[in-house]
Amino acid sequence: GILIINPDNPTGAVYPEHILRDIVKIAEKNDLFIICDEVYQNMVYNGTKSVPLATIIGDKVPAISMRGVSKEMPWPGGRCGWIEVYNGHNDPMFEKYINSILNAKMVEVCSTTLPQLVLPQIKSHPKYQDYLHERIARYEKYSNIAYDILKDVKGVLVNRTNGAFYMSAAFEQGLLNNKQSLPIQNDEVRKTVEAMVSGPGVSPDKRFVYYLLGSTGVCVVPLSSFATSLQGFRITLLERNEQEFIKIFTTIAAAVKEYISSD
Structure with a gap:
């Protein structure tokens, strides 16, 4: 697979759209999946634009986007994050991989009840x-x-x-x-x-x-x-x-x- 951190830690770089599209092409050509850490998605500046993987992944390459509340709000102690799966049924091995992640997390991690209750209130607040x-x-x-x-x-x-x-x-x-x-x-x-x-x-x-x-x-x-x-x-x-x-x-x-x- 290919791992992308966008925006990036530790460099603070933001991948332009054409680079992301080229990465998707490489993944498709080599039968790879993509994991993209997008926890800093809304924190860009100096005239740059952060392009979500969801908008350019297409319908062939299996991929995961990882998101959370720890950096944007910031609320690292909330331990609240989620994944978005794209084209998860396109590859049997990738589908098994996703199911193993979901099953493991349901066993290992308690529900983050408080952040899930509060998150909609924070995001919709007029001052946010x-x-x-x-x-x-x-x-x-x-x-x-x-x-x-x-x-x-x-x-x-x-x-x-x-x-x-x-x-x-x-x-x-x-x-x-x-x-x-x-x-x-x-x-x-x-x-x-x-x-x-x-x-x-x-x-x-x-x-x-x-x-x-x-x-x-x-x-x-x-x-x-x-x-x-x-x-x-x-x-x-x-x-x-x-x-x-x-x-x-x-x-x-x-x-x-x-x-x-x-x-």
Whole structure:
């Protein structure tokens, strides 16, 4: 099968319609099904448009769309999500797969009664769209602030976030090594970080992430943890205070420069 996350975590990318249609063609040609995570479907900005899989899947390729309330509202504690199945009867194995998912969930998961009762009231509330638009406008503004701060940092590749609330930055290939570091004032923290990055199999970007946390207190996620060969980091756009947000990304930019030049 083919997995799509649209809008994407961790990059914040939004797939254009022609790319999605090409993916459907690839799936049809190779007898594959598609799983599409669309939990951020309504959270796009910077002039982009999110195209639901349902509108372009056609009547041949079996597919699943996954949706939920955890990000848009946001209500992650509600544990409320659902799947939409397209062309489920077109392939016997896919149909068995869907039935196994449904049977497993009915055994493993309790009904999310409260979210199911509340969801229609929230979605139909006259202030809900204004609330959603305010959040999206803030993410759009912050995505551009973050991009403007990081785009000119030598050795870092970054794209503007256009959906969801994540941003990823990748280091140029071969730029990181196991000799780079950042100064950490607290001796106990420094020793802890040094111990964590000195073991076997520690990826170069994880080393940077630990030093960044120990030196500045800024927490990001290593990009290599998302099953990619790229070395970098992912960060969110969730900080609500604009001045604090600017401070965080300015700190990251300065730390990247210092880390790279420390070798």
